[in-house]
Amino acid sequence: MKRSPWRVLVILLLSLAWLATSVGSASAASWNGIQPLKSRRDDVLKTLGKPVAEDANGALRFVVAGGTALVVFVDRKFVNNKKLRPNLEGTVLEIVLQHDHSNETPQSMNLLKNRAFAHDDMQNASVFRNLKDGIVYTFLDGKLHTTRLTFSDSELARARR
Numbered sequence: 169m170k171r172s173p174w175r176v177l178v179i180l181l182l183s184l185a186w187l188a189t190s191v192g193s194a195s196a197a198s199w200n201g202i203q204p205l206k207s208r209r210d211d212v213l214k215t216l217g218k219p220v221a222e223d224a225n226g227a228l229r230f231v232v233a234g235g236t237a238l239v240v241f242v243d244r245k246f247v248n249n250k251k252l253r254p255n256l257e258g259t260v261l262e263i264v265l266q267h268d269h270s271n272e273t274p275q276s277m278n279l280l281k282n283r284a285f286a287h288d289d290m291q292n293a294s295v296f297r298n299l300k301d302g303i304v305y306t307f308l309d310g311k312l313h314t315t316r317l318t319f320s321d322s323e324l325a326r327a328r329r
Contacts, residue, residue: 197303197317199263202239204302204319205327207260212239235268252327265315272312279305 200215201207212228213219216237219228227240240262247257274280274294279287285296285305294307302323304316319327 197301197320199237199265199317202260202263204260204262204317205242205256205323208258209241212260232265234270235266238262238264238266240264250324250328256327261318263317265317267312267314270312273310274305274307277305277312 197204198207202212202215209226209228216228216230216232216239219230220236221229223229225240225243227238230237230239239260242252242256242259242261244257246252246261247254274287274296279285279296282296284300285298285303288295288297292309293313294310296305296307298304300321302318302320304314304318305312306314306316
C-alpha cells in the first residue's frame with residue numbers, strides 16, 4: 169500500500185504539533201504510533217513500509233515527508249547494560265527524525281519558556297532536552313533539524329528487571 173505524500177506530511181506535522189504540546193505526559197513520546205520500548209520491527213514496517221536502508225546493527229532508515237526517519241532497536245547489549253527485562257530486546261529504542269526543510273523554531277514550538285526542557289546553545293546549534301518524556305530537539309541556525317524520541321525516565325525505570 170503506497171501512502172500519499174500529502175497524507176504522510178499531514179501525519180508528520182500533526183505528530184510534531186502533538187509532541188510540542190504534550191510535554192506533561194509520563195510516558196515515552198511516540199511518532200506515527202511507534203513507541204519506544206513497546207513497538208517492534210514488524211510494527212515499524214507495517215506503519216512506515218519498506219526502509220530505504222538498514223545498517224549493520226539493524227537500524228532502519230525511511231524517507232518520510234519532510235526528511236528521513238531512523239528507527240533504532242534495543243539489542244541484547246543494551247538490555248544487559250541497563251538491566252532491562254529480556255523481552256524488551258527487539259523493541260524500538262529511538263526514533264530520529266531528520267527534518268530537511270523545517271520552518272519550526274524554538275519560538276514557534278514554545279520551547280524557550282517551557283521548563284520541562286533543558287536548553288543548551290553551541291555555536292550555531294541549540295538543543296532542547298526533555299528526558300522525563302524522552303524528547304530531544306536540535307535546531308541548526310534557528311531551524312528544527314532533528315527530533316529524537318526515546319523512552320521516558322519513568323518507562324526506563326519500569327523496564328528494569
